[in-house]
Amino acid sequence: MEYVQERIATLHDFAAVADADDESGYRTGTADSDLVPDTAIVVPMTERELGNPAAERVLDELERLEPAPAAVFVPLRCGRDGIEPFREWLASFSLPTQLLWCNAPAADRALERAGIGDEFGKGRDVWLALGPAAEAGDYVLVHDADARSYEAEHVHRLLTPLELEFSFSKGYYARIEENRLYGRLFRLFYRPLVRALADEHDAPILNYLAAFRYALAGEFATTSTLARRLRTPPAWGLEVGTLGDAYDYAGFEGTAQVDLGRHVHDHRAVAGESGLEKMSREVGAELLRVLEAGGVEPEYETLPDRYRAAGRRLLDQYRADAQFNRLEYDLESERAQLDRYAESIAPPGSDRRLPRWTDTTIDPETVLETTQPWVEARPGTSASAQD
Structure with missing residues (x-):
């Protein structure tokens, strides 16, 4: 165990260096974050996550958060036949979940009208969720659903730097x-x-x-202000692109990384x-x-x-x-x-990133309308959003 700082603030897990009842009075663990009720969590998934033990564990752990987060957005890329089984599966968890069907035909048409490219992938799915998530909470937390070692405590750890007035928090762990x-x-x-x-x-x-220490980790938390300024690549490269935007907005002083222990992932x-x-x-x-x-x-x-x-x-x-x-x-x-x-x-080559949410003509409500065709038309919904 070490306590070395990097050029950015590095928050370590010192639980292994002392017993909870040692003579120094040291207590292990991190305090529960008061930011959880103000936070929207984004967990991107594909069809392979349906009933997957790692994804099940992630959702089970999120159920343990007290108080509950403001919302849990699940941007999903799957075929039409996969939507209903996914809705039923997510409904079995006691979470404020909002499922976004990222490749819904109406969503594709809305993005095309907004002049947004037709490249698909994880980055585009996360980007679609960032707009509604930034509206739902003052803070946005993003993480993958493939960690078989996931714990609810990771949410608290990622949010703690924001509580300490950093703007961007990145997870790191041993693989x-x-x-x-x-x-x-x-x-x-x-x-x-x-x-x-x-x-x-x-x-x-x-x-x-x-x-x-793990720049390609999928786990990060940020203020909603910064979330609206992220220009994500449409596919892979999301994590690096996020770091580039975090550097521009938060810099060294506004960035922290947090020890999440050891992660066991799919390979x-x-x-x-x-x-x-x-x-x-x-x-x-x-x-x-x-x-x-x-x-x-x-x-x-x-x-x-x-x-x-x-x-x-x-x-x-x-x-x-x-x-x-x-x-x-x-x-x-x-x-x-x-x-x-x-x-x-x-x-x-050319810059393929999606626009900042502060710059695009599409709005979060349109994203919700076009990615949730099973929801009854909301007040003010346009016909073009529901077609």
Whole structure:
């Protein structure tokens, strides 16, 4: 256990360093946050989460929050036949849940009228929920539904920095499962890429991105003001894009990261359309876009080689850490992943981000109307929103 601070405030879990009744009077754990009733929670899902044990645990834990949050938004991407089973499943939990069918035909048409692109993915789904969530609460908390180790206490921990007048709070945790290190996309792609760039450039945005102990974690909390200013990429890259906006709005002084212990997640394959290799392309593009916007001009011709060199140095460190903790470590597999991810490094191309909620012509009420076709028409609902 350590207590080292980064360039951003780092809030540790010191529960392991002392017993609750030791002579110092130290008490473990974090205080319940008074912000929970003012908070809207966003939990993006797909059809695979229906009845999934990890998603069940997340919802069970959210039921334990006292008092209850202002709302729990579940932006869902699924086929038409999957909506009713999902509604019935969510209704079995005692939560103020609002299900948003993100690919509902009426929602797609409303976004098209607003001039918003037709790219789909997790980022777009979360963006759709951010507008209504920022209306429902003074604070917005976002997290995934695939952590089999999720606890209601994570909500309190993520909100505590906001109670201390930070504007943005990011979770971090250890990914140690099956007696080995996971968190591969962060360890083997994000971290060495940032390190390679920092070796050549001295820029505040690089120092900011390097300060996060798990920059690709899906868990964060923010004020509703900042939530309305997030320009999320439509697919993967959501987490990095969020950090770029947090840097612009909150900066070092307004940002904190919070220890959420150890997370046990579902795993992805490296190859394939939903694999880490494809994710690395989108994460890399968004990371490099954020850096270019922050004044960094990467030397793209040499960057893949410099990334590999930084990655190999990190592999030696990971191997030593694994051996020290008697964990399994497959050096050849990790080297092979480095080489595959290196092919993802390229100029980011055009900016594909969705607009800030403060800038778009679509409004949160329209999102609710078009993503909830099963709800009776609300007062003032337009015909075009319900068609």
